Amino acid sequence: MVLPFIASISRDVFDTVPIVLKEAAAGLGCTTFEILRNVVLPYTRVGVIGGVMLGLGRALGETMAVTFVIGNAHKISGSLLAPATTISATIANEFTEAVGDVYTSALIELGLILFVLTFLVLAAARFMLMRLERKGA
Amino acid sequence: MLSHYAARRRSNYVATALCWGAALFGLSWLLLILGALVVNGARGLTLDVFTQMTPPPGGAGGLLNAMAGSLIMSVIGVAIGTPLGLLAGTYMAEYGRHSRLSTLIRFVNDILLSAPSIVIGLFVYTIMVARMGHFSAVSGAVALAILVVPVVLRTTEDMLLLVPGSLREAAAALGAPRAYVIRRIAYRAAKSGLVTGVLLAVARVSGETAPLLFTALNNQFWSLDLNKPMASLPVVIFQFALSPYKDWQQLAWTGALLVTATVLTLSVVARTLSRQRKSK
Numbered sequence: 001m002v003l004p005f006i007a008s009i010s011r012d013v014f015d016t017v018p019i020v021l022k023e024a025a026a027g028l029g030c031t032t033f034e035i036l037r038n039v040v041l042p043y044t045r046v047g048v049i050g051g052v053m054l055g056l057g058r059a060l061g062e063t064m065a066v067t068f069v070i071g072n073a074h075k076i077s078g079s080l081l082a083p084a085t086t087i088s089a090t091i092a093n094e095f096t097e098a099v100g101d102v103y104t105s106a107l108i109e110l111g112l113i114l115f116v117l118t119f120l121v122l123a124a125a126r127f128m129l130m131r132l133e134r135k136g137a
Numbered sequence: 138m139l140s141h142y143a144a145r146r147r148s149n150y151v152a153t154a155l156c157w158g159a160a161l162f163g164l165s166w167l168l169l170i171l172g173a174l175v176v177n178g179a180r181g182l183t184l185d186v187f188t189q190m191t192p193p194p195g196g197a198g199g200l201l202n203a204m205a206g207s208l209i210m211s212v213i214g215v216a217i218g219t220p221l222g223l224l225a226g227t228y229m230a231e232y233g234r235h236s237r238l239s240t241l242i243r244f245v246n247d248i249l250l251s252a253p254s255i256v257i258g259l260f261v262y263t264i265m266v267a268r269m270g271h272f273s274a275v276s277g278a279v280a281l282a283i284l285v286v287p288v289v290l291r292t293t294e295d296m297l298l299l300v301p302g303s304l305r306e307a308a309a310a311l312g313a314p315r316a317y318v319i320r321r322i323a324y325r326a327a328k329s330g331l332v333t334g335v336l337l338a339v340a341r342v343s344g345e346t347a348p349l350l351f352t353a354l355n356n357q358f359w360s361l362d363l364n365k366p367m368a369s370l371p372v373v374i375f376q377f378a379l380s381p382y383k384d385w386q387q388l389a390w391t392g393a394l395l396v397t398a399t400v401l402t403l404s405v406v407a408r409t410l411s412r413q414r415k416s417k
Contacts, residue, residue, distance in 0.1 A: 003163050031145055033152035054251060061253020063347040064375060088255045088347070095259070095351050111259040115252070122248045130244075 001062060002055040009051035009129075013044045016132060050128030057122040061114065063088040087114040171397070178394025181387040186395075190359055191373060194382045200392050202359045206274065206367040210353060211343050213278035213363075218285025219335055225286070226293025231319050243294070250287040257283050258348035266352060274360075274367035277353025284345060285338040292334025296327040333407045340403035344396055346371035370396050 017040050025035045041048070071083025072093050085093075087110050098104045185199045192198025225242065233239040258280055265276035300323050308318045324331065354366040355376060370392050377389035 003166070007160075007163060031149035033149040034145070036152070057251050061251070061255065063253065063255040064371075067375075068378065088253060091255055091259065092347060092350055095262075096354065108259055108263065111256050115256045118251075118253055118256075119248060122251055123244075126244055126247050 001065060002059050005058055006051050006055040009054060010048055013047035013051060013129075013132065014040055016047070017043050044132065046128045047132040050125045050132070053121055053125035053128070057118045057125060060118045060121065061088060063092050067092045087111075174390070174394045174397055177387075177390040178392075181391040182394070186388070186391055191357055191368060191377075191388070192384070193357070194380070194385060197384070198388070200370065200373065200388060200395070202356065203368040203370045203373040203392065204395070205359075205361070206353070206356070207343060207370040209361070209363075210274055210278045210281055210349070210367065210369060211339060213275075214281025214342055215285050215335065215339055217278065217282035218338065219289050221282075222286045222289025222334070222338075223293050223331070226290045226297065227319060227323075229290075230294045230297035231315075231323065242290075246287045246290050250291060253347075254284060254345055255347035255350075258351050261348065262351040272352065272354040272366040274353050274363045274365065277349045277367060277369070278363075280348035280352045281342045281345065284342055284348065288338040288341055289334045292337060293327075293331060296330025296334065297323055299330065300326045329410045329413060333411045336403050336407040336410070340400045340407070343403075344371060344400050346375050350375075 021039050021043065022035055025039045030038065066086050067089040070085055070089050072085050072089060073083035074085060077084060091107050091110055091114075095104070095107050098107055183199075185197065186201075187199060187204070188201055189197070189199030190202050191200060225246075229239045229242060261276050261280040261283070265279060266272055269276070304322055304326060305318050308322045309315075313321070349369050349372050353369060353372070355372050356366045356368040360367055374389045374392045374396070377385040377392070380386065
């Protein structure tokens with residue numbers, strides 16, 4: 001689910017590279033790949049990293065697709081193949097069945113942790129993308 | 138010299154092939170998902186799906202109440218969220234184009250755009266469901282409205298910024314007041330773009346499960362009472378797909394196919410509209 005997201009942001013980011021830079025590189029005899037590696041990527045590095053972090057923010061908050069397949073096991077297991085759980089999956093599975101105020105509050109606390117985490121990641125990502133925009137302007 | 142050139146050509150081919158491969162890999166997932174949905178969903182696509190209520194385990198039934206619930210809550214959510222997003226976007230593009238406030242709003246809005254929707258569900262639970270003491274369709278609609286605002290705001294601002302300044306200046310030179318210029322010139326020039334934003338918001342909202350789980354909950358029966366829990370397609374799909382009953386799982390597949398078809402159609406229409414606008 002992160003893949004299309006990063007793909008579309010990368011496309012937008014690559015579009016910000018001034019065409020003159022690319023033409024200059026082509027004029028020097030660069031192949032397409034060399035233009036990409038030596039001109040486009042260095043120019044857009046901040047933006048690409050920002051896009052990847054936006055994808056990370058998406059993945060952190062994704063609820064339903066994860067809840068279906070993760071198995072909701074309350075333990076940290078050494079194997080990636082064993083059932084586990086995520087913050088959002090735990091909230092989705094247990095909130096409506098939570099008995100008592102402490103249980104409900106604990107789940108809302110989990111929501112706070114999740115929100116703060118994604119907020120930090122997304123804010124950092126946006127900050128990087130804004131830096132690229134300023135460069136283009 | 139020549140071998141060096143050949144090596145460069147070769148690495149260029151390899152890189153191009155890898156890029157192609159990655160693009161194909163991404164696209165193949167879309168096709169696989171659509172294929173699985175059509176194969177599994179079409180099997181249960183009968184008239185009953187559109188005319189019957191969600192059944193008890195083992196019984197026959199359809200998804201009528203879920204569809205009605207989704208429709209009602211999406212409409213209310215969009216009706217609340219669109220004006221807010223539209224007005225905020227207008228402020229940012231027209232009145233406060235270079236102000237600090239606009240930059241701040243844009244920053245926060247972009248974060249809200251990708252914020253986890255389950256947190257929004259929790260938020261609405263604490264401010265509405267917990268206060269009122271019961272789950273209700275209204276709170277579900279409010280949760281959806283919170284999701285609509287950032288989408289509409291973003292597209293509104295982008296589309297209004299595309300309107301050439303000379304149009305506004307021409308209108309201002311004719312003596313039109315600012316509010317008139319915005320309403321009759323900027324909105325009219327950006328109309329298809331604004332519609333695109335609303336369509337995208339509807340598409341986003343109609344597939345959301347997480348914010349509805351703790352707000353509208355679910356309802357096995359036909360209900361149009363906004364003060365009571367209401368069924369919605371995504372929540373029903375979630376519940377039925379995880380159930381051990383065969384006919385419930387089949388209904389979940391069919392529901393998923395319906396939701397996907399709706400979202401896909403909306404997105405394609407929105408894309409075509411905005412493409413027309415760009416080529417103009």
